Amino acid sequence: LKFVCLSNDGIDEHMVWLIGLKNIFARQLPNMPKEYIVRLVMDRSHKSVMVIRRNQVVGGITYRPYVSQKFGEIAFCAITADEQVKGYGTRLMNHLKQHARDVDGLTHFLTYADNNAVGYFIKQAGGEGIISCGQGIKKDIAYDSIQNGVETLAWYNFTVLRKEREKRRRALSKVLDAPTEGFTKEIYLEKDRWHGYIKDYDGGILMECKIDPKLPYTD
Ligand code: ACO
Structure with missing residues (x-):
């Protein structure tokens, strides 16, 4: 299993994967016109992060980095x-965040999420089993109060049961009165950074995700 991030660069193997991804999008996103999917997946200003297993594409995310504005759509x-x-x-989302931050220099993502995928986007907080905490005093206090002072490490790297992870994420988010790294329906990014860059789209809900500046999203 591997994760790759690439765009239409003319390399044969990459083209085969991009076509495979285009076919998955066409099946899984029936409301999207097929020509539109092909156009964006093959467009050189878009990039695609893909999961490849036995040389076959299992899925992916196509995005457009707006490097000057530091956000991706x-x-x-x-x-x-x-x-x-x-x-x-x-x-996949974790690999996307890592790549977008470390290679493209992005701080946020925006997307028009399909109604039935909102739940998936909300859940995309943190890394693979890693919780971000203790960045600065505010988070330290928050974390202290959640955990009764037992765990106050700056980077606390551990795997917890999903439910526990979600409970902690919610608690942390509540104390900080700010979102953690999942997607939210509230858009905190200043409008002049994105307005006019992304196209309005009726078929979904605009959601935002802040990329953590330090969190190791992948192993
Ligand atoms: N609604 C609510 N929760 C979901 C959904 C959903 N549609 N899909 C997955 N989740 C949850 C999972 O239950 C899981 O939660 P848990 O950690 O509490 O168990 C979490 O999200 C992550 O699940 P994964 O297994 O990582 O998700 P998966 O590999 O299935 O990928 C995806 C999610 C991309 C939405 C996939 O199900 C899919 O391709 N769906 C059809 C196409 C689609 O709707 N794409 C998004 C459209 S919006 C857009 O493209 C901008």
């Missing part, structure tokens, strides 16, 4: 039907 996101809800979508 997720155009399409899908996993092939028989591989959904196995964790690939989450791992």
